[in-house]
Amino acid sequence: MTDAALSPLRGLAKLRKAKTRRFSSFDRTGGNDDRLHIEPGETVVIAEHAGAGIITHIWSTLACESESFLRKIVLRAWWDGEAEPSIETPIGDFFGMGHAQTRNYASLPMQASPEDGKAFNCYFPMPFASHMKFTITNEAEHDLLFYYYVDLELHETLDEDMGRFHAQYRQDRPHAPSEEGRTNEQVLFGSENVDGKENYTILNATGHGHYVGVLFSVYSRRRSAVWDWYGEGDDMIFIDGEAGISVPDTIRKPDPRIGPKAKLIADRAESVPGANDAWPPTLHGTGTEDYFNTAWCPTQTYSGPYHGIIAAGGPNWTEPVTLYRWHIEDPVIFHKSIRVTIEHGHANGRSDDISSVAFWYQSEPHQSFDRLPGVAERVPTFRAPYRNWSAVVNKTRS
Structure with missing residues (x-):
């Protein structure tokens, strides 16, 4: 049986050869300041790895005093040494509701969780063969507090038919x-x-x-x-x-309030x-x-x-x-x-x-x-x- 034949639940029993790793904003001193402090105009690298792997999950939550800040924080990602990003989007729009707002919702690949949809989750798999990098850019007027996980698997090689x-x-x-x-x-x-x-x-x-x-x-x-x-x-x-x-x-019967029947294209x-x-x-x-x-x-x-x-x-x-x-x-x-x-x-x-x-x-x-x-x-x-x-x-x- 191939991996393709396994449902997500049945596939949990299959043993794997990858290694599980994580990037996160944990306090390196052992304290509780488990977030990045990103100043206005600053870009920081939140994850980078040389080698093959698959991003399996991203979680983040943000705090900033600037109005509509979820449209002012930009997420970018690059695969395999490319010059231009493959992900480029305001972070609020990437994870859920647009309009620089948040709401709770739950779908298979993306979720925004309590409180009030401010906990962002992405489960889209993101493969890379030789290198990956994620950045966050703060284009808001105030400092950004950024909490995050980037969970991934490290692999020896990737199948050649995996898209980015x-x-x-x-x-x-x-x-x-x-x-x-x-x-x-x-x-x-x-x-x-x-x-x-x-x-x-x-x-x-x-x-x-x-x-x-x-x-x-x-x-x-x-x-x-x-x-x-x-x-x-x-x-x-x-x-x-x-x-x-x-x-x-089939026969069309247009509403006479709208106009006459049009010709077929x-x-x-x-x-x-x-x-x-x-x-x-x-x-x-x-x-x-x-x-x-x-x-x-x-x-x-x-x-x-x-x-x-x-x-x-x-x-x-x-x-x-x-x-x-x-x-x-x-x-x-x-x-x-x-x-x-x-x-x-x-x-x-x-x-x-x-x-x-x-x-x-x-x-x-x-x-x-x-x-x-x-x-x-x-x-x-x-x-x-x-x-x-x-x-x-x-x-x-x-």
């Missing part, structure tokens, strides 16, 4: 067309998206690997006094320049070799809540092994939203390139604040990441909440 772990942060406030002259139904459900070019990009990578999931955060900027669901945007994943597969379409190949824009997308979804394995405009928090809602958005989705979707049983495999996208509202009709951390494995070298937005760009900005939301609801219903 990657995580990349992105954010945007994408443009949306004017709402002038359109009803609320037309804004939320009207128009057609025929190419996906204006979608929000979660991941754009080249090489051979597989996409394994995303932490996805949204903050509504529309603030409508009527029903204002943010999540009607379809997921569209373009893989290796190959179009998706489908069965013949013809299948098409890549516009040029390597553009990875064939239509339909290799994987085409049906709505944001559908991609995150929920349904019917959810308003409840939920934690599952492979998907969940860490923050549901509050009244009329006017508060922060964070969702997660892990492709653990269904990794999205690419051999040349992958572009993971999602509409910002149906047909890209909304201009909300969106941020994400994409997670994937691939062979090196990886495509260079876009520039990490500066601190001033990353810090979330929130509008004042409705003071009398029940009155707004009653007015809308009447």
Whole structure:
């Protein structure tokens, strides 16, 4: 029986030849100051090893007086002597809820635990063949207190077919067309998206690997006094320049409040070799809540092994939203390139604040990441909440 045939519990009985080790912030004097004191502007190495191994678990918790500090502390990691990091993300977004906030949640590879989701845990395996290094950079205005474990196995060698772990942060406030002259139904459900070019990009990578999931955060900027669901945007994943597969379409009955029936979009190949824009997308979804394995405009928090809602958005989705979707049983495999996208509202009709951390494995070298937005760009900005939301609801219903 091979290792691949063993479930996690059954596999515990199999004896192993690796060595278990740990990096941590323990007080080297034997005292109780078991944390790093990282000054503003300082970068510190929290783990580094020459040789082969696999990171098996990371735990951390942080304290800092700076506002929104979880967006100002940056986690980076490098594998096997590479010049550019394979992990680069604000630490709060990497481990859980975006928006520089914390909430309790539990999934298979990532968890944020009590108190109030401030204990961060990651169980994604992270292999390296010859070298690894992790750093923390404090871009906040005050000192950072950083407690951590990095647990790992040391190996003589690694299997050659093991990909390297990657995580990349992105954010945007994408443009949306004017709402002038359109009803609320037309804004939320009207128009057609025929190419996906204006979608929000979660991941754009080249090489051979597989996409394994995303932490996805949204903050509504529309603030409508009527029903204002943010999540009607379809997921569209373009893989290796190959179009998706489908069965013949059925009869469609469009809502007359939205507009007339549109024409079917013809299948098409890549516009040029390597553009990875064939239509339909290799994987085409049906709505944001559908991609995150929920349904019917959810308003409840939920934690599952492979998907969940860490923050549901509050009244009329006017508060922060964070969702997660892990492709653990269904990794999205690419051999040349992958572009993971999602509409910002149906047909890209909304201009909300969106941020994400994409997670994937691939062979090196990886495509260079876009520039990490500066601190001033990353810090979330929130509008004042409705003071009398029940009155707004009653007015809308009447």
